[in-house]
Amino acid sequence: MRRSEVRVVLDTSAVYTKSAKAVLRRDVTQLIGAFSGAAVRIRWCLPEVALKERAYQMLQEAKALLPALRKLEEVLGRSLGWADEVNRPGFSGDSHS
DSSP states (O other): OOOOEEEEEOOHHHHOOSOSSOSSOHHHHHHHHHTTTOSSEEEEEOOHHHHHHHHHHHHHHHHHTHHHHHHHHHHHTSOOSHHHHHTSTTOOSOTTO
16 A cells, blocks of 8 residues: 655745754754654655755855854964855855855
């Protein structure tokens, strides 16, 4: 017997978090985990446009951390080079581009 399937499409309002490193909110991650062994197969989908918007949001959160990074560089007495990389025109944070 074939299992029934439910497709859940997430948008950025469902996954948005102020984290610069987490793509999904913790509660969404927990929800996905809670249904991993369900009798009904659940397919979780994050459309490309939502993923790109989330990547943009994460980059903005990362840029908000730059003042603290610059202070650390002052304390260390040397540049770590990350601030310059993040501010480079066209930087997306995606190492595959």
